[in-house]
Amino acid sequence: MTNVVDIETCSFCGANKKEKKLVGSDISYICEDCTDLVKSQFKSNAIQELSAVQNKEDLKKIFAGLNHLKPANLKAILDKQIVSQEQAKKLCSLALYEHLKRKAIHKAGDKVEGVTLDKPNMLLLGSTGVGKTEISRILTKSCNLPMVTIDCTSLTEAGYVGDSVDDIIRSLLVKADDDVEAAEWGIVFLDEVDKLCSRHSVNTTADVGGQGVQDALLKLIEGTEIRVQSNGGRKTSGSSQVVIDTSNILFISSGAFTGIDEKQTPASIGFLRKDHEKEDAQDPLSAYDDIEVKDIVKFGLSPEFIGRFSILVPFKNLSRDDLVSILKNADNSVLKKITFSAYLDGTDLEFSDEALIAIADVAAKLKVGARALSQVLYRTLEDIRYNSSNAALGSVLVTKEMVLDKNKGINNNEPK
Template sequence: MESSARREEAPLTPREIYERLDRYVIGQDAAKRAVAIAAHNHLKRVQARRLRRHSLIKKSNILLIGPTGSGKTHIARNLADILQVPFTTVDATEYTEAGYYGKDVEVMVSDLLLKANHSVEDTQRGIIFVDEVDKIARRSQGARNGAGSRDIGGEGVQQALLKLLEGREVYVPLNVTQAWNKSDFVQVDTRDILFICAGTFSDLHDAGDEPGRRMGFGADDAASRSRRRISTKQLVEFGMLAEFLGRLPVVVQLELLGEAELIRVLTEPPDAIVREFRELLAMDDIDLEFDDGALREVVRYSASRGLGARGLRSILEHVMADIMFEAPERRKHQVRVDAGLVRARLAGLDSVQLSV
C-alpha cells in the first residue's frame, strides 16, 4: 500500500477503473461501469477535501444487489486493489444495536483500522464491504416509528449504520477482539470511507420470476438475464429503511452469470482457478491440462445448483482431490482432465456439503 503522503495525482478515470476491473471480473459490464463512476467521484471528493477545497460532492456509497456467486465481493475487493486503499469485509448479521450483546457497528471501522496497520489517515480513505445487508431488513411488524418490539439485529443495525454511511467522527476500539473495552479507542472520521453494501435480496428476485412462462431452448438463461429491476419501493417493503437506502445513492443490480461466463471465470483472469491448479502441479513437475468438455461439466454443475462463480472452486477442489493427493508421486507426468473424469467425480457429490 502506498503512503498517504504520496504526491497528489489526477484521479483514475472511470474508463481506467473499468478496464482494470475488467481484467479480473468477468461479465457484469453495467455493474462495473456504475462502480467505476462511483469510485471516480469518490476519488475526486477525497482529493477536494484533502486540498481543503469547499466541495458539494456527496458520498457515493454503493448497494450491490445480485444472486450468490455473481461477483459482488469480487468487484469490491478488486476495486480496493485498484484504488490502493485498505479494504475489509464484514458480515452485517454479526452486528446488533448498541447496548445489546454482539458487535457495535463501530467495530467495522476498527477492523478497517487493523487492516490499515492502525494508520488513521489510511483508514479514513479505505473501503468497507458490508455483506448480507439484506439480512438486517426490518423483521418486526410493529410501528415503523420505533415503537413496539425491538429489532436489535435488523432495523436497529440499519439505524446505527446511518451515521457511518453519512460520515461522522466516531470512536472505534483499537482492539477488535475487545470491543467492549471503551478505554482503548481512537477517533476516526468516516466521511471519506467508501461503504459498499451487498445482498442477494432473493425474495425480490424470486417474486419477479415467472417459471411457467419459460419455454424453448435457452429460455431459463434468457429469463434469468431479463429479470425486472428492483425498485426502491420494493426494497422499503422488503424491510430496508428509506433513510438507509438514501445513504446508498448508487444501486447496482448484478445478473446471474451464464455458463459461457463461468467458463471464462475459470480460465481468463490472471488469478483464474485453472491457472492456480496448473501452477500448483507445475511445482511437482506435472503438466496439467483441462479439456473443454471438463470445464463445461464443472460450470453446468455449478449453474444447475445456483452456486454461481463462488461454487467453482469447491467443485474443482473435489474433482482434483485424488490428483492433488498423488501429485508428488507422479513427477514429470502429464495429467489431462476430461469430461468423463469430472462426471465420475461429481457423481454423488450432492450428498456432500460444498463450502461456498
C-alpha cells in the same frame, strides 16, 4: 441661516471637512481614510477571486495525478480478473473515481464554487458468487485505500451479544495501520446487508439484527464522530483513543435479496403466471436489472437507510459460458492455480473443452456462482493431485467423463 460648509461630512465615518479632506458632491462625501478603506476592500475581493481561479488550476493538477485511476483504467484492471458484469464494472469504477475526486477536492479546500460532491455510496445487488466482493476488493487495492468487510449477520444493536457498529470503525482503523486520515477516507463493505431487513412482527422477539442495526449504521453513513481505541483496538499502556469522522468513508453494501424479483410481479404466481413470464424470470442476464428502491424498501430495508445509497449496481447471474470463461481467462483463476501447483510436482494437467463445460454445468447446480468452480475442480482432481504430489505423473488429460464421474452427488442432487 446655516452655512453649507458646516454640513459637509463623510457619509461613512461622519468626519467634517475641517477634520479630514473630503471628496464628493452636494449629496454625499467621503474622506480620504474611508477612501483607502474601500480601495483595500476591493483589492481583497479581487485577491479572493484570483485565489479561486488558482484553486481551480490546483485541482486540475491534482486530478491529473489521478489519470491512472480514471474509470476506464480501473475497469481495465477489473477486466483481467472479473469475467462479464460489464455494467457493474463500469458503475463501480466510476464510483471509486468519484470518491478519489472528493478526496482531492477536500485537500484543495473541500469546496469549489460552493458545490460539494456527494459520497457515491453503492448498493450491489446480485446472487452469491457473481463478483460483488471481488470487484470491491480489487478496486480498493488498486486505489490504495483501506477496506474492511463486515458480515452484517454478525451485527446487533448495542447491548446485545454480537458486533456493534462501532466495531466497524475500529476494524477500519486497524486496516489503515492506525492512520486516522486514511481511515476517514477508507471503505466499509457491508456484506449480506439484505439480512438486516426487518422481518419481526408483533408476536416475535426484538429485532436485534434488523431495524435497530439499520438505524445505527445510518448514523455512520450520514457522518458522525466515533471515538475508538488505537493500537489495533487493544487497551495497552501505549494506546490511546482517537476520534474518527465517518463523513467521508465510502460505504458499499451488498446483498442477494433472494426472492426480491418475485415480489416485483405478485400477479405472476400460480395459474396466473404465463409461460413467457417464466422464461423472463429465469433469464440469468436480467434477474436484478429492474430492481428499484421501492422493491428494496418492500423487502425490508428502511427508506432512510436505502436513501443513503445513491448508486444501485445490478449484477447478472453467471451463465455456463461465463463460468467457462472464468476458468480459462480470469487472471489467477482456480484452474490456473491448480494447474500450476500440479506443474510444480511434475504433472502437466490439460482439460478438454468438454471437461470445462461439464465443470461449469455441475458448478451451476450448486447455485453459488463462481465459488462452486473450486469445489467441483478439487473434487474432480482429488486423486490426481494426491498421486502427483507423491510422484510426477507426466501429462494428464482431464475429460468430461472424469468430471461427471467424480461429481455424481452434485450432479444428481440439488443443494439444500
